[in-house]
Amino acid sequence: MPDAMEGREAVELLARTRAVITPHLRATVESLPTSMRRVALDHFGWERTDGAPPGARAGTAIRPALVFAAATAFGGRPEAAVRAAAAVELLHTFTLLHDDVIDADATRHHRPTARTAFGIPDAVVVGDALLAFAPRLIAEDGHPAAAAASARLAACVVELRAGRQADRAFERRAPHDVSLDACLAMAMAKTGALLGCACALGALYAGAGEEEVAAMDAFGREAGLAFQLIDDLIGIWGDPGHAGEPAGADLAAHGKSLPVVAALGSGTPAAVELAALYEGAMGEGAVREAADAVERAGGRDWAQLHAADRMARAVDHLAGAVPDLTAAGELLALAEFVTRRSG
Amino acid sequence: MPDAMEGREAVELLARTRAVITPHLRATVESLPTSMRRVALDHFGWERTDGAPPGARAGTAIRPALVFAAATAFGGRPEAAVRAAAAVELLHTFTLLHDDVIDADATRHHRPTARTAFGIPDAVVVGDALLAFAPRLIAEDGHPAAAAASARLAACVVELRAGRQADRAFERRAPHDVSLDACLAMAMAKTGALLGCACALGALYAGAGEEEVAAMDAFGREAGLAFQLIDDLIGIWGDPGHAGEPAGADLAAHGKSLPVVAALGSGTPAAVELAALYEGAMGEGAVREAADAVERAGGRDWAQLHAADRMARAVDHLAGAVPDLTAAGELLALAEFVTRRSG
Numbered sequence: 199m200p201d202a203m204e205g206r207e208a209v210e211l212l213a214r215t216r217a218v219i220t221p222h223l224r225a226t227v228e229s230l231p232t233s234m235r236r237v238a239l240d241h242f243g244w245e246r247t248d249g250a251p252p253g254a255r256a257g258t259a260i261r262p263a264l265v266f267a268a269a270t271a272f273g274g275r276p277e278a279a280v281r282a283a284a285a286v287e288l289l290h291t292f293t294l295l296h297d298d299v300i301d302a303d304a305t306r307h308h309r310p311t312a313r314t315a316f317g318i319p320d321a322v323v324v325g326d327a328l329l330a331f332a333p334r335l336i337a338e339d340g341h342p343a344a345a346a347a348s349a350r351l352a353a354c355v356v357e358l359r360a361g362r363q364a365d366r367a368f369e370r371r372a373p374h375d376v377s378l379d380a381c382l383a384m385a386m387a388k389t390g391a392l393l394g395c396a397c398a399l400g401a402l403y404a405g406a407g408e409e410e411v412a413a414m415d416a417f418g419r420e421a422g423l424a425f426q427l428i429d430d431l432i433g434i435w436g437d438p439g440h441a442g443e444p445a446g447a448d449l450a451a452h453g454k455s456l457p458v459v460a461a462l463g464s465g466t467p468a469a470v471e472l473a474a475l476y477e478g479a480m481g482e483g484a485v486r487e488a489a490d491a492v493e494r495a496g497g498r499d500w501a502q503l504h505a506a507d508r509m510a511r512a513v514d515h516l517a518g519a520v521p522d523l524t525a526a527g528e529l530l531a532l533a534e535f536v537t538r539r540s541g
Numbered sequence: 542m543p544d545a546m547e548g549r550e551a552v553e554l555l556a557r558t559r560a561v562i563t564p565h566l567r568a569t570v571e572s573l574p575t576s577m578r579r580v581a582l583d584h585f586g587w588e589r590t591d592g593a594p595p596g597a598r599a600g601t602a603i604r605p606a607l608v609f610a611a612a613t614a615f616g617g618r619p620e621a622a623v624r625a626a627a628a629v630e631l632l633h634t635f636t637l638l639h640d641d642v643i644d645a646d647a648t649r650h651h652r653p654t655a656r657t658a659f660g661i662p663d664a665v666v667v668g669d670a671l672l673a674f675a676p677r678l679i680a681e682d683g684h685p686a687a688a689a690a691s692a693r694l695a696a697c698v699v700e701l702r703a704g705r706q707a708d709r710a711f712e713r714r715a716p717h718d719v720s721l722d723a724c725l726a727m728a729m730a731k732t733g734a735l736l737g738c739a740c741a742l743g744a745l746y747a748g749a750g751e752e753e754v755a756a757m758d759a760f761g762r763e764a765g766l767a768f769q770l771i772d773d774l775i776g777i778w779g780d781p782g783h784a785g786e787p788a789g790a791d792l793a794a795h796g797k798s799l800p801v802v803a804a805l806g807s808g809t810p811a812a813v814e815l816a817a818l819y820e821g822a823m824g825e826g827a828v829r830e831a832a833d834a835v836e837r838a839g840g841r842d843w844a845q846l847h848a849a850d851r852m853a854r855a856v857d858h859l860a861g862a863v864p865d866l867t868a869a870g871e872l873l874a875l876a877e878f879v880t881r882r883s884g
Contacts, residue, residue, distance in 0.1 A: 231703040233710070296669060299642075300662040319643040319709045322665065323702035326639060326672060330698035333676045337691045348680045348691075355673035359666035360574040366662045367576070 208263075208535035211528055215263040215283070218276075222284035223291075226331050230324075237324045241295065241312050260536055261286045264396040265403075267528035268414050271520050274404025281339040282347055282399045285332040289351065290392060292332070293358055295325035300366060329355065343402040350402075354395040361387025368454035373462050373473040381459040382423070389429070390422030397529070406519075413519035420512035421533040427505040428537050430455040431498065434489050446485040452476055456504070458488075461497030468495035505537055551606075551878035554871055558606040558626070561619075565627035566634075569674050573667075580667040584638065584655050603879055604629045607739040608746075610871035611757050614863050617747025624682040625690055625742045628675040632694065633735060635675070636701055638668035643709060672698065686745040693745075697738040704730025711797040716805050716816040724802040725766070732772070733765030740872070749862075756862035763855035764876040770848040771880050773798040774841065777832050789828040795819055799847070801831075804840030811838035848880055 227238040239245040262283035266276040276283075297303070298311035299321050305311060313321040333348045341347075364384040368376045397418035401411045433455060436445035448455055462469050462476075472491040475484050492498060512533055520526040570581040582588035605626035609619035619626075640646070641654035642664050648654060655664040676691045684690075707727040711719045740761035744754045776798060779788035791798055805812050805819075815834040818827050835841060855876055863869040 230699060233706050234699070234703055292669075296665055300665055319706060322639055322643055323706045325669075326635075326702045327699045329669060329672055330676075330695045333673075333680075334692055334695035337676075337680075337688050337695075340688075344688075345680050345683075349677055352673045352677035356573060356577070356670045359669045360577055363576050363662060363666045 205535060205538065207528070208531045211263050211267065211532060212259050212535075215259045215266060218266075218280055219259065219262050219284045219287055222281060222335065223287060226284070226288065226328070226335065230327055234320075234324050234327055237312050237316050237320045238328070240315060241291070241324070243309075247315060258536075259287065260532060261290050261392060261396045263532055264393060264418060264529070265400040267526075267532055268397040268400025268418075269404040270400075271414075271516075271526045271529055272401050272404035272406045272410065273525070274400070278339075278341060279400055279403035281335045282341075282343075282403055283396075285335040285347075285351065286392065286396045286399065288328045288332040288335065289355065289358075292325045292328040293362070293392075295321050295328070297362060299325075300362065341403060343399075343405070347399050347402055350395055350398055354391050357387045357391040361385070361389070361391065364388070365454075369452050371454065373454075373476045376454040376459055376462075378456075378459050378463055381454055381456055385426040385430075385456060386419060386423055389426040390419035393422035393425065394418035401519075410519045413515045417512045417515040417519070417529070417533075420508045420515060421536070424505040424508040424512065424533070424537045427456055427501045427508065430457050431501050434458075434492060435498070446482075446489065449485045449488045450480045452480065457492050457497035457501040460500040460504075461492040461495035464495040464497070464500075466495045468492075509533060509537055548878060548881065550871070550874040554606050554610065554875060555602050555878075558602045558609060561609075561623055562602065562605050562627045562630055565624060565678065566630060569627070569631065569671070569678070573670055577663075577667045577670055580655050580659050580663045581671070583658060584634070584667070586652075590658060601879075602630065603875060604633050604735060604739045606875055607736060607761060607872070608743040610869075610875055611740040611743025611761075612747040613743075614757075614859075614869045614872055615744050615747035615749045615753065616868070617743070621682075621684060622743055622746035624678045625684075625686075625746055626739075628678040628690075628694065629735065629739045629742065631671045631675040631678065632698065632701075635668045635671040636705070636735075638664050638671070640705060642668075643705065684746060686742075686748070690742050690745055693738055693741055697734050700730045700734040704728070704732070704734065707731070708797075712795050714797070716797075716819045719797040719802055719805075721799075721802050721806055724797055724799055728769040728773075728799060729762060729766055732769040733762035736765030736768065737761035744862075753862045756858045760855045760858040760862070760872070760876075763851045763858060764879070767848040767851040767855065767876070767880045770799055770844045770851065773800050774844050777801075777835060778841070789825075789832065792828045792831045793823040795823065800835050800840035800844040803843040803847075804835040804838035807838040807840070807843075809838045811835075852876060852880055 223242065224244070227235060227242065230238060236247060240247045265279050265283035265286055269276050269279045294306065295312055298306060298313045299318055303311050304314045311321070312324065333351055336344050336347050336351065361384050365388055368381070368384065394415040395418070397414040398411050401414040406414070432445070433448045434445060434457060461472055468491045472488055472495060475488045475491065478484070480488065516526050516529060517523060523530070566585065567587070570578055570585065573581060579590060583590045608622050608626035608629055612619050612622045637649065638655055641649060641656045642661055646654050647657045655667065676694055679687050679690050679694065704727050708731055711724070711727065737758040738761070741754050741758040744757040749757070775788070776791045777788060777800060804815055811834045815831055815838060818831045818834065821827070823831065859869050859872060860866060866873070
């Protein structure tokens with residue numbers, strides 16, 4: 199199948215996913231008390247408080263799409279997993295609200311964050327409410343897999359938050375004080391855990407066995423790490439598909455993203471340059487020089503190769519759990535899609 | 542039974558409760574990744590990071606004690622509800638961690654808050670983790686009431702956070718811009734909801750019917766409102782049983798606590814004085830004058846009478862659900878205990 203076709207399959211899957219889960223997300227938001235509802239409506243882009251016309255925020259819906267695709271791969275009906283898929287998206291949304299508080303971020307996708315538009319208290323409490331609703335959505339569907347799904351969801355939250363905490367702690371450490379292993383573990387927790395959880399939930403809802411569920415979790419985690427590597431590259435050099443997205447903010451914050459840490463540990467002269475830049479404040483010029491040093495130190499190439507390696511591992515896990523890979527076509531299309539962005 | 546005996550019964554109940562739930566709370570904390578565990582161990586007072594000798598934080602354990610007492614009132618075995626009781630205490634702990642972020646509080650019970658000792662990111666993520674674990678504890682016990690209990694827990698979190706959000710929003714409003722009704726609704730959400738949830742969970746775990754569970758929720762809510770009224774009085778005039786606790790911080794923050802709002806709406810000359818004081822910054826002198834004005838405007842007497850009225854309503858709900866009040870002795874002792882503090 200040509201690449202363009204595969205990309206289209208993923209785009210269509212994501213659009214179908216958004217159409218199916220949006221009513222559940224909206225019902226959850228509508229059930230919130232007024233003071234919270236306005237914050238959540240604004241965050242999702244359904245009702246803007248800044249006077250701009252409403253327009254749904256371009257959430258990729260990749261996580262709930264993985265739930266559906268995993269259910270399909272094991273012969274399950276995606277419709278049975280719709281609440282689990284919505285719960286996973288609620289968790290993702292909760293992390294965005296709290297991450298903006300943790301990082302004191304003013305904007306996300308060119309719009310003010312809830313933290314900026316409404317303040318820290320509103321962003322914290324609405325995040326709390328969405329986190330509380332995620333297991334409730336699952337508990338409500340009365341599916342035999344609900345209890346196991348809830349336990350996975352809770353463990354996933356803990357891992358996600360530990361990953362976020364490590365990410366934040368790394369920013370304050372000296373350049374050589376973050377090992378590549380620690381950085382990979384952080385990325386696996388911060389990003390891989392929820393993609394793994396999404397795939398595991400889909401398998402659980404299709405009645406897959408324990409080993410298959412574990413393999414799907416591993417597939418999602420490896421694909422998630424590939425996703426994070428590409429995201430880190432975009433964070434430094436921008437997304438060719440989205441010209442104008444600001445790049446370099448992570449470098450400016452002394453972020454220890456994977457390409458940076460790989461570059462720092464390369465033993466090259468460029469690594470020494472990069473470490474020296476990271477000792478000081480990072481203005482616009484320093485950010486450009488740092489990006490250049492990461493590239494010359496091999497951080498960019500390493501990240502691209504390592505993303506491909508992680509995708510290969512993901513496919514290995516998938517092939518172990520779903521021997522007939524044609525059933526796993528949607529999963530492959532989605533994994534391919536999220537790691538294709540760097541062109 | 543003489544008052545001193547009743548007070549002793551409650552104290553013993555609370556001590557037994559702490560002994561029973563602490564292993565579950567510790568197991569939850571021990572299961573956290575290291576970076577989160579140290580924050581939680583410090584918050585609970587089990588391992589201090591400030592060099593001070595460890596000593597369990599004097600958590601009253603009133604909420605889990607209500608779970609056990611409610612189970613007992615309906616002939617249930619309290620042991621069957623131990624995970625539900627621990628879950629309720631985890632929720633309470635999560636609210637403390639996030640409230641300190643929301644209010645930017647530096648100390649709690651004379652000790653630095655997690656926000657101060659570890660920073661906003663750590664306080665946010667550890668609160669998130671405890672919130673995620675609460676429904677998991679309940680899901681794990683496989684009790685037939687677990688699903689209903691989880692749904693109540695999630696609804697309770699939303700209400701608690703909406704109450705906290707309102708509390709915070711009220712601080713910024715003009716003195717006459719917060720009605721007593723709005724303030725009572727805020728206190729019911731902020732404090733009553735979790736006490737009501739605790740009582741409802743105990744009844745659920747004892748196999749009580751829907752109406753009985755609703756009545757127990759109402760009992761806990763009314764007792765919780767009485768609790769909040771007494772807490773507001775202590776916040777202004779201090780706790781005679783704990784000389785040295787700083788009072789007046791809420792007045793300094795222009796807090797719209799129940800005695801203050803009742804005083805502001807009293808139509809007395811003292812209400813005008815109080816409103817004028819609240820127009821400006823609240824130094825030490827202004828806080829003293831404001832406390833005096835609240836008293837002269839009748840806010841202190843109103844709060845004490847209204848707390849007694851709420852306790853009477855609580856007992857009415859209880860009597861409707863548990864006709865033989867001797868079975869409800871523990872619930873009455875606990876409710877009496879938490880509203881006795883003002884002497």
